[in-house]
Amino acid sequence: MSIELRTVSKRFGEVVAVNNVSFTVQEGELLALLGPSGGGKTTVLRMIAGLELPTHGDIFVRGERVNDISVQKRNIGFVFQNYALFKNMNVFKNIAFGLKIKKWKKREIKSRVAELLELLGLEGLEKRFPHQLSGGQRQRVAIARALAPKPSVLLLDEPFGAVDAKIRQELREWLVRLHSDLNVTTLFVTHDQEEAMEVSNRIVIFSRGNLEQIGTPREVYEEPSNEFVARFIGVMNVLDVQVHKGVARVDELEFPVPDRPEGQQLRIGFRPFAVQVSPDPTQYRYPGIIRHTFFLGIMMRVEVELPSGLILRARMTKEEYVQLGLHEGQKVSILIRSYRILRGESEPLSPEIMAADKGPGAYGAGI
Amino acid sequence: MQTDTQIFRRARGPKSPRGTEESPFVKWILISVALAFVVLFLLLPLINVFWQAFDRGLKVYYESLADPDTLSAIKLTLLIAGITVPLNLVFGLAAAWAIAKFNFKGKPVLITLIDLPFAISPVVAGLMFVVLFGRQGFFGEWLDAREIRIIFAVPGMVLATVFITFPFVARELIPVMQATGTEQEQAALTLGAGGWQTFWYVTLPSVRWGLLYGVILCNARAMGEFGAVSVVSGHITGQTDTMPLRVEKLYQSASAASMTAAFSVASLLAFLALLTLIIKTFLEWRTQREYEAAQRAQPEPTLIAPSLQPTSHR
Numbered sequence: 001m002s003i004e005l006r007t008v009s010k011r012f013g014e015v016v017a018v019n020n021v022s023f024t025v026q027e028g029e030l031l032a033l034l035g036p037s038g039g040g041k042t043t044v045l046r047m048i049a050g051l052e053l054p055t056h057g058d059i060f061v062r063g064e065r066v067n068d069i070s071v072q073k074r075n076i077g078f079v080f081q082n083y084a085l086f087k088n089m090n091v092f093k094n095i096a097f098g099l100k101i102k103k104w105k106k107r108e109i110k111s112r113v114a115e116l117l118e119l120l121g122l123e124g125l126e127k128r129f130p131h132q133l134s135g136g137q138r139q140r141v142a143i144a145r146a147l148a149p150k151p152s153v154l155l156l157d158e159p160f161g162a163v164d165a166k167i168r169q170e171l172r173e174w175l176v177r178l179h180s181d182l183n184v185t186t187l188f189v190t191h192d193q194e195e196a197m198e199v200s201n202r203i204v205i206f207s208r209g210n211l212e213q214i215g216t217p218r219e220v221y222e223e224p225s226n227e228f229v230a231r232f233i234g235v236m237n238v239l240d241v242q243v244h245k246g247v248a249r250v251d252e253l254e255f256p257v258p259d260r261p262e263g264q265q266l267r268i269g270f271r272p273f274a275v276q277v278s279p280d281p282t283q284y285r286y287p288g289i290i291r292h293t294f295f296l297g298i299m300m301r302v303e304v305e306l307p308s309g310l311i312l313r314a315r316m317t318k319e320e321y322v323q324l325g326l327h328e329g330q331k332v333s334i335l336i337r338s339y340r341i342l343r344g345e346s347e348p349l350s351p352e353i354m355a356a357d358k359g360p361g362a363y364g365a366g367i
Numbered sequence: 368m369q370t371d372t373q374i375f376r377r378a379r380g381p382k383s384p385r386g387t388e389e390s391p392f393v394k395w396i397l398i399s400v401a402l403a404f405v406v407l408f409l410l411l412p413l414i415n416v417f418w419q420a421f422d423r424g425l426k427v428y429y430e431s432l433a434d435p436d437t438l439s440a441i442k443l444t445l446l447i448a449g450i451t452v453p454l455n456l457v458f459g460l461a462a463a464w465a466i467a468k469f470n471f472k473g474k475p476v477l478i479t480l481i482d483l484p485f486a487i488s489p490v491v492a493g494l495m496f497v498v499l500f501g502r503q504g505f506f507g508e509w510l511d512a513r514e515i516r517i518i519f520a521v522p523g524m525v526l527a528t529v530f531i532t533f534p535f536v537a538r539e540l541i542p543v544m545q546a547t548g549t550e551q552e553q554a555a556l557t558l559g560a561g562g563w564q565t566f567w568y569v570t571l572p573s574v575r576w577g578l579l580y581g582v583i584l585c586n587a588r589a590m591g592e593f594g595a596v597s598v599v600s601g602h603i604t605g606q607t608d609t610m611p612l613r614v615e616k617l618y619q620s621a622s623a624a625s626m627t628a629a630f631s632v633a634s635l636l637a638f639l640a641l642l643t644l645i646i647k648t649f650l651e652w653r654t655q656r657e658y659e660a661a662q663r664a665q666p667e668p669t670l671i672a673p674s675l676q677p678t679s680h681r
Contacts, residue, residue: 051553071556078557084550088572097568098558149558 002027002185003048003153008057010043017043019209020057025187030179032196033189035206036232041189044206045155048187049078062152077146077184081158083138085130091117091141092126098149116144119181135163136171147182156188160195172199193233197221205229226349227342230269235301237312238269238342248341251308252286255339255355270339272315277302277332279324284333288312293321293328302326304334312336416637419630431628432635436605440613440632443521447596447609448589451528455585459536460578464570466537467544468552478541484533493527493598500526519601524609527595532585539581543574543654580650587643591636610636 003025010018018040025031033041046052048059050071059066066074086094095116099109117123120140130138139159146154159175160168176199179186190196196203197217205212205220205228212232213225224230231238241248241255243264248255255268281287288304291311300321302314312334316324326332338352389397421428431437462481466474484492499505500517510517517523551573555565571578593611600607608616610632617629 049557051557071553072559072561074557075559076557078554080550080554082550084554086551086554086569086573097555097560101559101564145554145558 002029002062003187004060005044005048006058006060008044008047008054008059010040010047010052011055016209018047018054021206021209021211022057023204023211023214025185028183028185030176030186030199030201031188032200032203033187033206034193034196034203034232035191035212037191038208039191039206040209041204041206042157045078045157045187045189048153049076049155050074051078075149075151077143077149077151077154079139079142079146079154079156079159081161083130083142085138085141085145087130090127090129091122091133094130094141095144095148097145102149112148113144116148119178120144136167139163139171143178147184152185154184154186156186158190159188160190160192168195175199197233205232207232224349227267227269230340230342230349235272235313235315236269237272237275238267239310241266241268251310252306253310253336255336256353257341267342268339269342270336272301272313274337274339275304275312275314276335276337277304277314277316277324277326278334279326279330279332281331281333284335286334286336288332288334290326290328290330290332293326304332413637416630416633419627420634422630423627427624427627428631431624431631434628436608437613437617437628437632439605440608440610441635443524443608444590444610446521447525447528448586450525451532451589452582452586454529455532455536456578456582458533459540459581459585462537463540463544466541467547468549481534481537484531489527489531489592489594490598492530493595496523496526496530496595496599518599519603519607521607523599524596524607527599528589528592531592531595532588535585535588536578536581539577539584539654540574543577547573576650576653580647580654583643583646583650587640590639 005024006022008018008021009016021040021044033044035041043052047054048061050066050069054067061074061076086097089097092113095113096109099112104112113126117126120143122137122140122144125133125137125141130141133141143154143156156175160171163171172195175186175188188199200217202214202216203220204214207228213220213229215223220229220233224233230236239250239253241250241253243249243257243260243262243266245262246256246258246260248257248260248266248268250268257266260266276284277290278284286306288306290302291305292303294301294303295318298318300316300318302316302321303311304314305311314334336355338354340352341350343349388394432441462477465471466478497504497518500510500523501507502511502518504518517526551569552565555569560568590609591611592609593615596609597612597615600609600612602608602612602616604616614629614632614636617625617632
């Protein structure tokens with residue numbers, strides 16, 4: 001195992017930035033630290049680097065406790081959000097800096113820098129100064145500089161934050177390729193769940209200093225450990241309901257919730273994928289009208305308004321949408337195939353409940 | 368009503384196309400006033416200094432500078448500047464570093480205190496040291512018992528000059544350091560650099576022009592300071608006279624020869640000042656570029672075209 005955090009906390013005065021966080025990172029993993037801003041993810045990254053010291057707990061890198069080891073001796077590559085290139089040095093000197101400090105021989109420095117320039121596609125830019133580079137080039141120089149002394153771990157703080165959307169997509173793919181080429185344990189911080197899902201092997205989700213969940217992108221999407229994760233990862237329909245005779249209700253919607261006390265206030269959540277839309281207004285129990293459709297590449301998001309005014313989001317492939325012959329303003333009926341009871345931000349979630357639709361023409365041809 | 372409209376039209380008339388611009392008449396008046404003021408109060412006196420100095424020929428000029436008491440004044444001025452500037456270089460760097468890179472309680476107080484020497488009259492500054500270290504002063508008895516002389520001696524003059532010139536280096540460095548931030552230093556640390564290496568390779572190069580600018584200003588003031596130094600010097604000819612004090616003394620003695628000598632020393636001071644001004648202008652231009660580069664190195668939402676180079680940007 002490459003990195004381990006054991007019950008790590010960090011306070012800044014009264015503010016608890018990181019609260020009792022433990023997790024391990026395997027050798028060669030590409031791990032995302034994900035969460036809204038102020039969640040504590042950057043602080044975790046900086047503590048691993050040694051730029052911040054934990055108030056409590058221990059950090060291990062390759063089995064060695066590093067709490068008392070200075071930043072300089074941790075041998076960790078760190079890429080800052082704004083790259084922090086040395087502006088008075090050209091690209092070559094920036095990349096060579098760590099090697100010069102470590103007293104490498106001139107010839108070795110030259111060949112190592114040349115190797116990195118090639119690896120990162122920066123050939124011919126050696127003599128340029130940071131202000132003469134584009135945003136993407138600066139980032140690659142920053143990564144090359146961090147990689148030069150062959151660090152045991154590469155840490156990136158919001159690596160895609162400062163570049164525009166199109167470049168960001170390219171950088172994501174590029175980072176994945178770079179990681180599989182080098183196979184160096186890599187942690188990166190992001191607030192963009194899509195980015196984390198796409199790039200990483202595993203995701204650590206933070207919220208207000210707490211570790212909410214750690215798992216593969218699929219695990220955190222399909223089996224969120226609590227309401228925060230469920231709502232933060234992907235889109236979710238969330239409804240406040242009240243229990244009456246074992247059924248939770250809001251407007252015309254009813255969700256069977258056995259074993260729940262009468263009158264209890266609950267929150268129900270379900271993914272847009274769980275909403276089945278039929279062009280036949282009587283096929284499923286709940287009738288509605290398609291208010292808006294959003295084209296998302298190969299996926300479609302459809303907003304269905306129920307007679308009570310409730311709006312539910314459904315998601316389907318473009319093929320389904322075309323096959324069903326759906327369009328805006330059309331009268332449809334819907335089925336909610338499965339749902340969860342949400343119980344406050346950090347309460348553990350119970351398993352999904354599969355719905356049995358009892359409406360007219362129930363159990364229609366689902367796709 | 369008709370006439371009103373006409374006047375209104377003429378006032379913002381076709382001769383000044385932009386609404387915010389003054390009429391050419393006002394513009395020329397302002398320029399002439401400013402120019403006349405500069406010529407009358409700055410340029411003419413300066414020319415006069417050199418005129419008076421060289422009026423009786425180069426030989427007299429050299430002789431008046433070669434006078435042993437004058438030479439001693441020049442040496443003392445260089446000595447005081449030579450001690451003051453390095454001291455304030457270190458103080459200024461430390462203060463600017465503390466203010467730009469750390470957050471601590473009492474930071475606004477420190478920033479205000481750095482400006483204190485600018486706000487206080489130099490004479491008052493000199494008196495402060497007399498009150499502290501003079502014979503009747505706070506530490507007077509203690510110093511007297513150990514035969515340490517501060518007031519009416521070189522140490523007091525250095526102290527007064529250090530006090531007066533304290534803000535220059537710090538004032539120049541704070542904005543440059545604040546614009547640069549601490550991330551470059553942190554990056555150096557993660558790459559294994561120690562504190563000194565970081566300072567030497569990263570911090571110092573990024574502020575070098577601002578630092579030099581501060582040093583130049585500090586040096587100019589250290590050489591030219593009169594008020595504070597005058598109070599603590601005791602005016603001992605050949606011992607505690609600096610160039611500005613020497614100028615005054617020569618001028619006051621009112622003989623024709625000493626008058627020329629006064630202007631000779633004054634011309635030397637004026638020459639140093641002009642030199643400072645030229646270097647200052649050059650450095651100002653450099654620091655401006657550095658400041659802009661530091662700003663550009665900050666996060667940017669979009670890509671920067673390679674054509675956006677500093678040469679096209681002044």
